[in-house]
Amino acid sequence: MxxxxxxxxxxxxxxxxxxxxxxxxxxxxxxxxxxxxxxxxxxxxxxxxxxxxxxxxxxxxxxxxxxxxxxxxxxCWCEDYPGPLHWDPEREQKAGNVRILSTSEPGWSMTYECACTVCGRVFDVEQGDHHFTWWRWRPRGVKRGT
Structure with missing residues (x-):
């Protein structure tokens, strides 16, 4: 199939x-x-x-x-990051898809700065927890919604 x-x-x-x-x-x-x-x-x-x-x-x-x-x-493949909330930056780095440039203090709620290994686009990634751990990817320079 x-x-x-x-x-x-x-x-x-x-x-x-x-x-x-x-x-x-x-x-x-x-x-x-x-x-x-x-x-x-x-x-x-x-x-x-x-x-x-x-x-x-x-x-x-x-x-x-x-x-x-x-x-x-x-x-680029990274265009899909802002959609679903399941793209774990650590897992994406292990797969070679991004480089984690920096993080906030580790914890349930934290932030990452990541760069795509294909095109170099930089993302601000917010990690949160509510029933499950999630990650919200925002391309650098894109205005945040209210």
């Missing part, structure tokens, strides 16, 4: 499997073949009840599709 078949299957487990494969990958051989099918995948998944506890799983599918759309526009 291919990831495209999983996305189009209408089966929750398969759609979520494909979603996490896309979200967790920077492998062009895995992601790029799906790019031309992003609109088709969106149509096939938009009415599925994918469940979810704290946040609907459909939000993760949307993040994966946004990643495909960004890839199709030729944007």
């Amino acid at each position: 291919t990831l495209l078949e999983d996305f189009l299957s209408g089966e929750t487990d398969r759609v979520l499997h494909a979603t996490w494969e896309v979200l967790g990958s920077r492998d062009p051989d895995l992601v790029d073949p799906l790019v031309p099918h992003a609109a088709r995948i969106r149509r096939a998944t938009e009415k599925l009840d994918l469940g979810g506890l704290i946040r609907p799983n459909s939000a993760n599918v949307d993040f994966a599709l946004t990643k495909l759309e960004h890839r199709g526009q030729g944007l």
